[in-house]
Amino acid sequence: MKLGEGVEAAIHCAAMLAGVDGNSTMSGAAMAEAFGLSPSYLLKHLNQLTTARILESVPGPAGGYRLARAAEQITLLDIVLAVEGREPAFRCGEIRQRGPVKIDASAYVKPCGINAAMLKAERAYRAALAEVKLSDIVADYAAEGDPRSFAASCAFVERHQRPQKSGPPKQI
């Protein structure tokens, strides 16, 4: 089972954006710099988060990205599904119906037990991801992370955030 590398970048960026003041934004280039990533690579994942309405993109010279809703209302599951898609990891190809064992189609109305068991495990995975809010990640970093690292991240956000002249304040 594999998750794309974009998941790590997406969660880190969302956590960083949880730290901007009010309705300020940060540019994709600044976040790419923060994590040593190529801006074009990161753009793809920022777009996925924007499409999923986790981020909002503000146009213009002082534009950039900010959270579209409060960090308390964003879970790790939201971010993982935004980047990886909503399809189950286990894709049932109905191979039970492919060979000579196949009988009348009416025998396959009920889902295959193997598929059902695999999807049940995925529900447990998703439930665990849904329990973790972005605000938890940030709070844990503040409380448990190395204080020098936390201070350096805050200073980076402070330097790169872009205050907005107008527009609705971020709802936190």
Next chain:
Amino acid sequence: MKLGEGVEAAIHCAAMLAGVDGNSTMSGAAMAEAFGLSPSYLLKHLNQLTTARILESVPGPAGGYRLARAAEQITLLDIVLAVEGREPAFRCGEIRQRGPVKIDASAYVKPCGINAAMLKAERAYRAALAEVKLSDIVADYAAEGDPRSFAASCAFVERHQRPQKSGPPKQI
């Protein structure tokens, strides 16, 4: 998040092998036929299961595959890890250390909270897979599956299993 297609084939083959008599085997070609798969494609996954000691491979003209241990002692997790590898789905690239936010290495001794949260969810997934035994899959199929489909599968196994003249009986 994606699981390879081989997982479905591997679980179906293991479930089919749970139905052979005593220490009989089935050939990879027969199982490929049962599920409409290419024998060379399936061989890769049968080899993975053999390497993981879920199956054993018996050489010779009457050879083939059989379970290496009782179906009660094989879980879906065993099979998924055999096919997909044991690495976590979430690969932490330590991007927190890549950019200018990086400080002294001593600040990163503790795992990143994002990595920890993602791995915790994977533990929930793996625990759910570990709860399902291969024998449960077979028992559910017998009890809940379409009886015509179950009978057709049993007849296929009956026709294709290869009794062994010697060797230890399967420990079930």
